[in-house]
Amino acid sequence: MPFTLLLLLADVILILHVLFVAFVVLGLFAVYLGYFLNWQWVRNRVFRIVHLCAIGYVVGQAWLGAVCPLTTWEMALRAEAGAATYAGSFIQYWLHSLLYFTLPEWVFVVVYTLFGSLVLASWLVVKPCKRAS
DSSP states (O other), rough: OOHHHHHHHHHHHOOOOOOOOHHHHHHHHHHHHHHHHOOGGGOOHHHHHHHHHHHHHHHHHHHHTOOOOOHHHHHHHHTTTTTTOOOOOHHHHHHHHHHHHHOOOOHHHHHHHHHHHHHHHHHHHHHOOSOOO
């Protein structure tokens, strides 16, 4: 496969990864903001279940010490294309790049777990509708 196609696929995976992270993070903010602004869509049961499952997957990976498969796949494509890769998790790499420091893996486990707990708590604070609308 041509290296330009491999890099394109790696970039597509990176974009999907960014969108997944944005959905998890911004989804929680939207739920709480929607509670105060009376947005009914944040109570949509399907949205809330998908959001809870997304952060649950991240928390499970963190507790198991697993690297996200999207990161693994992206790095494999970049390596196959002969491009530079990075080590560790997607979040860890970008935090390092943005904040200029690296944190131990246990810090990410704690942060993911706390964030997942906030998502779970949102089910009590901003109760989803009983039926999908």
